[in-house]
Amino acid sequence: MSKMLKVNKTVTLKFEDRKINLPNELKENIEKFWEEAIKRNPNLYNGEDYAVEKVTETEENIEMLVVKSNYAHYLYDERIGIEEEKYRCCSPWGGILLITKDDYFVIGEMDTTTSIPHCLQISGGRDRYC
Numbered sequence: 168m169s170k171m172l173k174v175n176k177t178v179t180l181k182f183e184d185r186k187i188n189l190p191n192e193l194k195e196n197i198e199k200f201w202e203e204a205i206k207r208n209p210n211l212y213n214g215e216d217y218a219v220e221k222v223t224e225t226e227e228n229i230e231m232l233v234v235k236s237n238y239a240h241y242l243y244d245e246r247i248g249i250e251e252e253k254y255r256c257c258s259p260w261g262g263i264l265l266i267t268k269d270d271y272f273v274i275g276e277m278d279t280t281t282s283i284p285h286c287l288q289i290s291g292g293r294d295r296y297c
Contacts, residue, residue: 177228180259186235187218189254200247201239210280213239219257233259242282262289 189197205211214237221232236256243249244256265273277286 174229176224176226179228179230180233181230182217182233183220184235187220187240187254187256189240193249193254196247197239197243200243204239204242204282208280208282211238211242211282213237216241216256217258218255219259220253231259260291262291264289 201213216236216238217233218236218240219231220234223230223232236258241256241258249255267273274287274289277283277288279285
């Protein structure tokens with residue numbers, strides 16, 4: 168579940184072109200989870216994703232260090248959960264809830280071949296309403 172906060176600070180994403188360093192046991196658990204996930208839904212794709220590895224906050228700004236990960240890591244954290252915060256797959260993303268001139272929300276429904284079929288999703292983000 169996503170958490171929304173109003174922030175009046177400058178937010179900076181700093182990207183390092185390297186993979187997140189996960190412990191071997193967690194890597195193995197993610198691999199086993201992914202093998203089962205694609206058996207249930209062969210349409211899933213383990214593409215590149217990103218994880219916020221570190222957040223530094225001062226009175227004026229928030230800096231997030233972002234590194235490479237993959238979708239299996241993200242989905243494992245979403246479905247199973249990762250206890251230790253530094254290994255979680257918190258992906259930086261932005262979404263927008265569009266409202267039409269006649270006061271309707273613009274929301275999409277995820278396809279049956281996706282990781283969460285029939286869930287509603289706002290444009291450009293990972294906020295899901297299942």
